[in-house]
Amino acid sequence: MHSNTCSGVAQDALAFSSVFAGLPGSAVGISGRDSVAIPDRAPVVDDPETSPYPVWRLTAQYVSGYKVVWHGVVYEAKWVNQGFDPSAAGDGSSPSPWSVIGPVSPSEKAPRPSPAVTGVTDKWDPAEVYARGDRVLFDALPHQARWSTTGGAPSTEYPTDPDDPWQPLFTVPGEPPTN
Numbered sequence: 001m002h003s004n005t006c007s008g009v010a011q012d013a014l015a016f017s018s019v020f021a022g023l024p025g026s027a028v029g030i031s032g033r034d035s036v037a038i039p040d041r042a043p044v045v046d047d048p049e050t051s052p053y054p055v056w057r058l059t060a061q062y063v064s065g066y067k068v069v070w071h072g073v074v075y076e077a078k079w080v081n082q083g084f085d086p087s088a089a090g091d092g093s094s095p096s097p098w099s100v101i102g103p104v105s106p107s108e109k110a111p112r113p114s115p116a117v118t119g120v121t122d123k124w125d126p127a128e129v130y131a132r133g134d135r136v137l138f139d140a141l142p143h144q145a146r147w148s149t150t151g152g153a154p155s156t157e158y159p160t161d162p163d164d165p166w167q168p169l170f171t172v173p174g175e176p177p178t179n
Contacts, residue, residue: 053074053174058083060158062159067174073100114171144167152166
């Protein structure tokens with residue numbers, strides 16, 4: 001017989017709660033606190049050179065399905081959002097637009113973006129005036145001018161902001177697949 005209120009294991013009342021005894025922090029009520037306190041842990045510094053996905057940025061706009069790393073944890077956007085810290089908890093009136101995937105595994109390495117087009121051979125030149133549609137290589141990756149531009153290098157922060165004059169012609173690990 002199955003029950004959603006009982007495990008079926010013979011035990012004293014609340015005996016299961018002993019599994020929480022080894023967790024860090026102090027219990028509510030016993031310590032005089034009205035909430036659980038978790039001891040400070042060393043902050044994790046995310047390195048874009050080794051991260052398996054782009055490091056979250058406050059100013060970037062993320063679409064549904066985009067994966068980022070923030071403080072050593074991988075998150076995935078549930079819907080389009082900008083400026084919402086993935087590690088911040090949401091509430092009933094303002095739920096978090098991020099799902100926690102889990103911690104960055106030590107075996108995960110930073111994959112290189114993969115070009116979506118070939119045949120781009122002209123290297124970006126800061127003195128060149130580029131017209132809309134011109135294609136260049138920057139950091140060995142292809143980009144296309146969204147409008148006329150000169151002097152501004154293509155961004156190396158992903159996702160690229162919508163107001164950046166250069167559109168990446170490659171996919172970045174963490175980007176949702178395009179249809």
